[in-house]
Every structure is written in C-alpha cells, then in structure tokens.
Amino acid sequence: MSSGLDLSQFYETFFDEADELLAQMEQLLLELDVQAPDIEQLNAIFRAAHSIKGGAATFGCFQKLAETTHLLENLLDAIRRGEMALRVDMVDTFLETKDVLKSQLDAYRASEEPDDAVYERICAVLRQLAEEGPGGEHAAAAPAAAAAAPVPTPEPEPQPEPVVAAPVAAEPATAAASGDLPTRVHIRKVSEKDAASLLEEMGNLGHVLASDRSGGALTVWVQTSCSADDIEAVCCFIIDADQLQITREAPPAQAAAAPAENSIEQFEQAAATFAPQAAAPTAPAAPAAPAASAPAAASRPARAQQAPAADKESTSIRVGVEKVDQIINLVGELVITQAMLAQTASTLDPVLHDRLLNGMEQLERNARDLQESVMSIRMMPMDYVFSRFPRLVRDIAGKMGKQIELQTYGRATELDKSLIERIIDPLTHLVRNSLDHGIETPEKRVAAGKDPVGQLVLSAQHNGGHIVIEVSDDGGGLSRERILKKALSQGMAVNENMPDEEVWQLIFAPGFSTAEQITDISGRGVGMDVVRRNIQDMGGHVQLSSVPGQGTTTRIILPLTLAILDGMSVRVGEETFILPLNHVTESLQPVEDQLYTVAGNERVMHVRGEYLPLVEMHRVFSVGGAQQDPTQAIVVIMQAEDRRFALLVDHLVGQHQVVVKNLEANYRKVPGISAATILGDGSVALIVDVFALARANREKWAQPEAILN
C-alpha cells in the first residue's frame, strides 16, 4: 500500500523546523535556572532535541545530526526525570552542542557532510557526561543526603525513583532489611527477541537486579516502585497476560551477582546518581557548582527581560521569501496601475462619470489596504535579532571575567525581514563593543562606586516611519580625550573645541579604534566605520551619546521597510525626482539676501540663523533646462544624520507613496541615486540618496563656519 515516498521533499521543512527548535533550545537553556530548573522548561528543551532527533532519524540520511541529538536527548531526559542534576558546565556543553547541531544542519542543508572531527569530539564530550553520571567525585561524597528531598518529577503521575534501587544492586541484604523486596517477573514461553525487549522494558521500569533465561522462560528481578499492574501493562505490548507471573522476592544470590560485577564501583556510581539531585534543592548554591564552570559562573546568567513568550504555539504557514517578494512586486505594479488610472480618470467629468470615479476611489482604498497587508507579511519581530544576544553576552562576559546583565525591550517591534537580517551584524558589533570597551571589570566598577554587575540594554521602538534601535551600557563612556588624541595621530582634522557629537562621530572613521588592548572580541580597527556603512546602506543612520563614567548609548535609526517609501516628488527641468519624505524638513522660496557665495561658486543659504550649504540638483545630476535662478526656484531643507542642507529644485509636485525599484538590478548604480520608481503616468523617477548628497557635500564643507569667516 505504501508507495516509495520521496522523503527528500520534506528536507526543507525539516531544516527550517530544526533551525527554529535549535533557537528555542538555546533560549530555553539560557533562561534555565541551574540551581532549580523549571520542569516545564526542561521538558521543552528535551522536546526540541527529541523532535530534531525524530526527524533526522526518520530521513535516515542525517546520521551525525541524529546521533548527536540522540546523545543530547538522553542527557536531557535523565535531567528532566531528575536522575541527573543540572550543572552550569552541562549547560555550557549543551549550548556548545547546540552550535554543533546548527553547523551540522547547515552542512546538510548545503548537501555537505558535517565535519567529522567536530562530530566525534562533541559526541565524546556528551558520552563522557553521560558516563560520569551527574556528580563526579564531589557528588559521591554526599550519599547521605540521598534520602532527603523528593526528586522533582516531570510527569504528573507517580514516578518511580529508580535511583533508590541502585545501592540495592550491590547489597540486596539492605533492601531486604528495609522490607523493600524486588519484584520477580516470570514470563513463560517467550522468544529470544521478545525476551530481549522485555528485559529492556524492565530496565526502563527500574533497576534490573538479575535475570534468568531457562526453559524458554524469562525471569527478571527488578527493583521498582511500579505496581504489578504497571509491569503487566508494559509487558502486554509484547506478550499475553497469561504468560506472565509477578511476585515479590529477593533474587537468588548467584544471579544477583551477575549483572553487578564491579559492585563497589557501581555503588559509587549509583550513589553519584542520586546524591546531587537530592542535594541540589536543599543546598542550592555553593557545593553543586563545580570548579570547572568558573568563568561562566562568574557572570550572572544573562536574562531576557520578558518571560518566555507565550506565542510560541501560534499557527502559521511557511512560505518562501521569493513568493512574498513576488506578491509585493505584483501589488506594487497594481498600485502603479491604479495611480495611472486615477490620473486618467481625474480628467473626466465627475457628473457624467460618477460611478466610475466612485469605483476608482474604492479601488484606491483597496489597493492601499492590500499593499499594507502584504507589506506586513515581510515584517518580523526584533526578537529574531535580540534572541541571539543572551548567548553572546553570556559567552563574552564569561571570557572577560565581567558581570553583565542584559535587558531587552521592544522584542515585538516589527521590522522588514530584509532589514532585520542586515541589522544583525552591525548590532552584534555594537554589543561587542559595549561588552569589551564599555562595561568595566567588576573591580573597576566597584572602585568607581558602581554596581559590579554592568547593565546592557537593547531596545527597539517604532517612531513614525522609522524603527529606533538602541544599544546602551552603563560602562565608562567614551573618552573625548583619547578619541581626539587618536584622531590627531591619524592625521584627522580635529580641534579641541569640537562639540561632543562631532567627537563621537570620529570613531566612525575607517581604521579608528581607541582600545588600549586589542582583544579577540573587538578592537581590531575594522569596526565602527563598517557599522555605519552597513546602516547607511539600509537607509538608516547612527547616533551616539556618551557620558563619562555613566555609559554610552548608540542609536540606530532605520526605515521600517525598503520596499515602499513615502516620497516627495520634485521637478528639475524635465526630470522628476523623489525625495524621501522623512528627510524633508521644510521647503521655501529663497530671497536674494539669504544667499551667499563662498569659496569659488559654492553657495550657502542663511535660514533662521543657520548657514546651510546650497546643493543645486540640476548641477549635481547635470539636468538641462532647469531653473538657474534660486529666487525663482524652491529650496527643500533636507536633514541627513546630523547635517542639514538646502536642496534646490524647480518646483514641488506632490507627496506619494512610491514602490521602490532597485536600480542596480534593472540598470546600474548611479551616484547620488538610491533607487527608482514608476510614476502614475508610467514614467520612471529617480529616488535621491540623501546621505550620499550629504556626504559629498560634507567633504566640500568640512567646516562651513571656518570657510565663512
């Protein structure tokens, strides 16, 4: 009945799901309280490993992934069952395993075989953890505590405590003395294969003390808290009830010895099995934390501000990004067509064509709503980015011996998918900078009268058509002196009286780094300039503010999406240009006394006490037939980063939302132009790259005041 189903069609689904599960696993691991792990969280971590293993094993061709998750799952299972106590170094290992799993997944996705050495190593580490049992030596030292606290159980139903049985293996007499007789399970007429499965089942139920196979029957002595009914229930998946006989009695002496050959060793192992888990809840802090985990323990676990999101189980469908982009593109075309129709219809007599014009209005509303809904598909919550940082902060803080608490706000703030992916690198760099150069070591902080634990805050919020992302630390702040010194030594044009904002901007210069000591974390001199360039490429900009001794805040301001843009269309000669509306502050018609000619034929315009460079569009883009006399034209005051300039155009046409069409993909890169769009009449208009204009201008006008004097 089953046809040869081609499982490879599900690979992509599996990869995506596994990716998500790994991210979830990491988040849960980071949130985990090692001293008193939450059973629901443990269960969720286990389930993630479990699902990945289930999938990987089903496909049959992701062997390494399946095996690695299998080992991880076993450990997690033991922990959630309370058979093994959680330690900080285990969490470290699990996090490392997660990274390996991710790289294996990526390899499989790229149709490659994952790295052998890495695979072997992580498996060895996991096996080692599983073998050494929960505690190592220190745990065995406290077997007395075993009887104390109850073991937290993952399932609501009564759990056996198989560990209790362990010491009995070595000394059945103890068990007998306490009246805790093992259960003898006798099964008649059982095949070799079933006997093996039964024996395994018994092992799952509790501790198998002895087994005997003779005359086609199987007899097992098992120390378990399961009732006879439970045992019967389990066996009945394999054999019939009437083959079964369950009694309580001690195993025969010689048989008892058989499975426990190295009884002393086993006793110690067994003691290790239950000691720490019992000890952990009663004596939470010190003794359970082994020395091996010192660096990680030094940092307080980085904690996300919000509790684990409850929306993890929301229903969703998975769609390829290219499909979404296709829809966005088509909707864009639809909006353009609608605009074209509207333009034609506006020439018609409203009385004669009443119904048509009403329909046009309706169409415009629908088209706009449709465009908004489609755009919202591409929106993703900032959590996608923020969720990577707890791990990063934890690792780096551990490595640097710093204590850092991470807080995130506005995780639900949405941003276009293409932007969200591109913001990761710059943001990571800023966070690393804060961790590395910003927040001081605990000793320094205490000496400065601060809390030894540094605060790092990541936040995201919408502000008009923008998203504002902030990285803020309460570290030492930027050193004006050091920056100026460094800038001087690099031959930059600086002076002592520069305002702070301009000093801070210097660190965005290529090759600039003030770190006293170059670490392996940041401070290699490639940095802030790349950050700024990346952000500018996304149509955004960076602002810095810093107070010595109190910390630094870096603010990234980005448009919400790159696919549509609120623009102001302006006319220059025969050409129409689009100015991004969020950079337009005002427009006015200049009068003669506002204009000054300086240095050659450059001009500045005096607007309310401020001298702004005059940028003539027709000169920048060599447009013929444009209005040459500024007093007959219009000036649009543009704001880019901290700079303002006056842009000279012939006249303003209007405001509209335009669909951004990539110019490089359709034509080639044009300096000063960021993209193109198609107007209602079907003609192409170029969208002005305000930052590029400001930059080109800044080079000419490094210090306008100086030139003016």
Place this chain on the structure above:
Amino acid sequence: MPPTILVADDSTTMRMIVKSVLSEAGWQVLAASNGKEALDLAQTSPVDLVVSDWNMPVMGGRDLIEGLRRQPQYEDLPVLVLTTEEDAISKSAARDLGVNGWLNKPLDPEVLVELAAELLGAAPQG
C-alpha cells in the same frame, strides 16, 4: 468516503511526513500540532483512527486520548501512538487508555500504513 485519520504531532516535519504517507495510502487525513487542536478537530469531523505523538506542548498524547475516550463516539476509537518516548510508564498509561499500538520513531512508513490498514479494517467505519 475513505476513512479519516487524525494525526497529532508537534513537529511540522513529522506531521507532514505522516500526513503524506497516510494520504498517499488513500485515507483522508486531518493534522493537528497538539492534543488540544486534535480534540477540537475530532469534534468537528468524525475520525476513524488517531495517530498521535506522546510528548507535545499544550496537550500531550495521553490527555488527548483520555479526552477522546470520554466521548461515547470515540470510546472504541483505534489509536496509534507514534513517538520517540520509550518509557514503560507512558506505555502502560497508553495501554490503560486502550491504545492499539506504540510505534517508535524513526518512522517506518510501511509499518504505519500496515497497522493503520489493519485497525481501520477492524474498526467500524462511519
């Protein structure tokens, strides 16, 4: 009308695989990502067989089957558990709930189809 099978698994991949294995074999398949969804689905459309994972968020296989059993029309509904769990307690709980089979992942599509055919053949079809 072919018999309807209700699949519950929190893993999207597993759900899709099980679903396509069963629908290729000619059955109608409904899929749910946890026990709660599955229970809801079973309310709106009659189900002839359930293939459920055991450990799922929100509501696991055990509670799902319990919830189904409480309803007269599903008292004798054939149920298969398909899971990576292997512990005896779960298995014994499953047996008490009248689960007809416990399949361990990795999934062998042929075994699943065989078992489902057997159970559906024996089950009253309505």
